[in-house]
Amino acid sequence: xxxxxxxxxxxxxxxxxxxxxxxxxxxxxxxxxxxxxxxxxxxxxxxxxxxxxxxxxxxxxxxxxxxxxxxxxxxxxxxxxxxxxxxxxxxxxxxxxxxxxxxxxxxxxxxxxxxxxxxxxxxxxxxxxxxxxxxxxxxxxxxxxxxxxxxxxxxxxxxxxxxxxxxxxxxxxxxxxxxxxxxxxxxxxxxxxxxxxxxxxxxxxxxxxxxxxxxxxxxxxxxxxxxxxxxxxxxxxxxxxxxxxxxxxxxxxxxxxxxxxxxxxxxxxxxxxxxxxxxxxxxxxxxxxxxxxxxxxxxxxxxxxxxxxxxxxxxxxxxxxxxxxxxxxxxxxxxxxxxxxxxxxxxxxxxxxxxxxxxxxxxxxxxxxxxxxxxxxxxxxxxxxxxxxxxxxxxxxxxxxxxxxxxxxxxxxxxxxxxxxxxxxxxxxxxxxxxxxxxxxxxxxxxxxxxxxxxxxxxxxxxxxxxxxxxxxxxxxxxx
Amino acid sequence: xxxxxxxxxxxxxxxxxxxxxxxxxxxxxxxxxxxxxxxxx
Numbered sequence: 001x002x003x004x005x006x007x008x009x010x011x012x013x014x015x016x017x018x019x020x021x022x023x024x025x026x027x028x029x030x031x032x033x034x035x036x037x038x039x040x041x042x043x044x045x046x047x048x049x050x051x052x053x054x055x056x057x058x059x060x061x062x063x064x065x066x067x068x069x070x071x072x073x074x075x076x077x078x079x080x081x082x083x084x085x086x087x088x089x090x091x092x093x094x095x096x097x098x099x100x101x102x103x104x105x106x107x108x109x110x111x112x113x114x115x116x117x118x119x120x121x122x123x124x125x126x127x128x129x130x131x132x133x134x135x136x137x138x139x140x141x142x143x144x145x146x147x148x149x150x151x152x153x154x155x156x157x158x159x160x161x162x163x164x165x166x167x168x169x170x171x172x173x174x175x176x177x178x179x180x181x182x183x184x185x186x187x188x189x190x191x192x193x194x195x196x197x198x199x200x201x202x203x204x205x206x207x208x209x210x211x212x213x214x215x216x217x218x219x220x221x222x223x224x225x226x227x228x229x230x231x232x233x234x235x236x237x238x239x240x241x242x243x244x245x246x247x248x249x250x251x252x253x254x255x256x257x258x259x260x261x262x263x264x265x266x267x268x269x270x271x272x273x274x275x276x277x278x279x280x281x282x283x284x285x286x287x288x289x290x291x292x293x294x295x296x297x298x299x300x301x302x303x304x305x306x307x308x309x310x311x312x313x314x315x316x317x318x319x320x321x322x323x324x325x326x327x328x329x330x331x332x333x334x335x336x337x338x339x340x341x342x343x344x345x346x347x348x349x350x351x352x353x354x355x356x357x358x359x360x361x362x363x364x365x366x367x368x369x370x371x372x373x374x375x376x377x378x379x380x381x382x383x384x385x386x387x388x389x390x391x392x393x394x395x396x397x398x399x400x401x402x403x404x405x406x407x408x409x410x411x412x413x414x415x416x417x418x419x420x421x422x423x424x425x426x427x428x429x430x431x432x433x434x435x436x437x438x439x440x441x442x443x444x445x446x447x448x449x450x451x452x453x454x455x456x457x458x459x460x461x462x463x464x465x466x467x468x469x470x471x472x473x474x475x476x477x478x479x480x
Numbered sequence: 481x482x483x484x485x486x487x488x489x490x491x492x493x494x495x496x497x498x499x500x501x502x503x504x505x506x507x508x509x510x511x512x513x514x515x516x517x518x519x520x521x
Contacts, residue, residue, distance in 0.1 A: 019493065022500060029504065156509075159508030160504045160505065200497060278518050279518055283519050286516045289512055
């Protein structure tokens with residue numbers, strides 16, 4: 001199709017690269033709605049007569065599908081280009097919301113699960129990786145900042161959706177009719193909002209490749225002189241070490257996020273300054289702000305200090321801060337709040353910096369596809385983190401523990417995970433040249449590299465088109 | 481070299497695109513800080 005052909009996605013001369021971040025944000029701010037799913041939980045439970053576990057299932061399936069679709073479709077997304085990927089993401093994500101509307105109106109819980117979780121989840125996965133890999137190509141001089149902007153958008157999506165969805169449910173009512181209407185409006189509004197991303201997104205042109213040399217002049221460290229394919233990347237120890245780093249960093253963040261409000265109350269229950277439940281809500285909001293800000297601030301800092309060093313900070317200082325919470329956290333509320341905010345800023349930053357780390361290790365050639373495969377670490381952490389914290393807190397309550405003691409064991413586990421992550425980060429070395437792609441693997445830094453990659457994809461696409469034309473001809477012949 | 485008119489429309493597109501994503505984000509942040517303020521009340 002013309003509009004979606006890869007060559008039509010290449011930027012015209014003079015295209016401003018600062019148009020790419022809003023295109024990426026249009027997608028990430030929308031799909032980030034998934035993190036505001038909790039707004040729909042209670043109304044769904046009451047109107048459909050389902051349990052809390054059942055009402056959480058559409059979200060959980062959505063996150064699992066995010067990881068799976070990013071891993072499975074990553075190579076296709078790279079090959080088809082970002083416009084195709086963003087359009088597919090828009091169609092899948094918004095269809096998921098519209099199918100959910102139909103499911104609620106019909107009183108069919110499983111339709112909501114399949115609509116929001118399965119169909120919408122595919123939209124989450126495609127929409128998450130595509131803008132990130134495109135931004136990396138446009139900002140070779142600041143890949144950390146670029147990916148920080150997009151992934152900050154994913155965190156920001158929940159900030160927008162949460163109050164917006166609440167107001168909508170208040171206006172329409174929390175009945176099946178009202179919830180269905182809310183899903184319908186969400187589906188339509190997000191389709192309009194995401195269309196900006198589809199229309200604006202562009203791949204760098206030849207002209208930009210020439211400019212890239214000038215951009216990289218002051219940043220020799222930002223140059224990546226080789227490319228590794230997604231299939232080869234997963235054969236390297238670097239990929240799996242980074243998988244461990246991401247998985248454990250995310251698990252440690254979830255350790256606080258999952259129980260933030262009750263944790264603050266429990267820590268200061270027996271102190272002279274107990275914390276009220278309303279104040280704990282404010283604490284959760286502050287953690288969300290830290291999570292979002294960390295994505296941009298720390299990821300941008302990684303462009304200056306290097307990816308390995310910034311992960312030393314996330315994992316090493318993160319472990320120390322957990323220790324601070326455990327030992328002196330209950331002595332001062334400001335100290336507790338600040339330490340928890342910094343831990344959460346590292347949690348968000350871990351997500352945001354990882355694509356730039358992948359680009360440093362494997363080049364830009366199939367970074368989106370490699371990122372997609374790495375996101376399976378998130379799916380595992382999403383299950384592991386809440387499981388550890390909730391199971392240990394429940395066991396602690398049964399054993400009669402109170403206050404900070406309730407969380408001591410899970411904090412020790414989080415510290416251990418962060419230490420393992422720290423060691424894994426230390427073990428990361430440059431990728432063995434045998435995994436480098438032959439076209440660019442032996443080349444010195446050259447402005448032609450990305451063009452080579454684009455040409456390679458264009459050839460693949462042309463071959464695909466020829467193959468499908470042949471297939472159609474053959475089918476036509478059979479029908480005739 | 482692009483003409484002044486092209487430059488102008490390019491700048492307008494840039495401002496429009498950032499407003500498109502910036503305004504909803506500003507609304508989200510405003511609501512977030514209203515909530516966060518509860519910690520200090």
